[in-house]
Amino acid sequence: MVAVHLNGELIKTHPRKAPGDKVDRPDDYPPGLSEYALRRVEDFVAKGHQQGPHVGLYTERLLNRCLPWTKMRQAHQLFRLCKEYGKERVDALCKSSGVGAQLVFSAVAAGAWLFAGSAGD
Numbered sequence: 001m002v003a004v005h006l007n008g009e010l011i012k013t014h015p016r017k018a019p020g021d022k023v024d025r026p027d028d029y030p031p032g033l034s035e036y037a038l039r040r041v042e043d044f045v046a047k048g049h050q051q052g053p054h055v056g057l058y059t060e061r062l063l064n065r066c067l068p069w070t071k072m073r074q075a076h077q078l079f080r081l082c083k084e085y086g087k088e089r090v091d092a093l094c095k096s097s098g099v100g101a102q103l104v105f106s107a108v109a110a111g112a113w114l115f116a117g118s119a120g121d
Contacts, residue, residue: 041068044075051082052091 004012014023029037041063048059055078062071062078082090 039069039072044072047079048075051079051087052094054091054094055082055087058094058097 002014002016003010012028017023024038026038044063045056045060049056059075059078062075065071078090
């Protein structure tokens with residue numbers, strides 16, 4: 001058993017793991033940050049679908065690879081665009097980009113398209 005103390009107070013215990021193994025529990029992280037720390041693809045995909053159906057599909061295809069964490073930064077960029085420009089506008093962008101095509105994500109190009117679309121609003 002491994003015990004973790006802070007200022008002499010026991011705050012956590014867990015069974016000892018083999019060398020190289022790790023213990024990650026979602027409740028070990030501050031609320032809202034476990035998805036980033038644990039790098040679970042299903043959390044990112046669920047968040048994408050919360051933004052819109054096409055954002056969800058784009059996120060699924062973006063992270064559907066052998067090393068999905070290599071594209072998680074792009075998923076973060078996509079979610080930031082949703083926050084900055086609105087879910088509907090980014091969902092329309094993902095729809096018009098043809099999610100079946102090769103996925104190349106450029107936050108600058110997407111942001112420029114979104115900004116140009118907001119000029120008449």
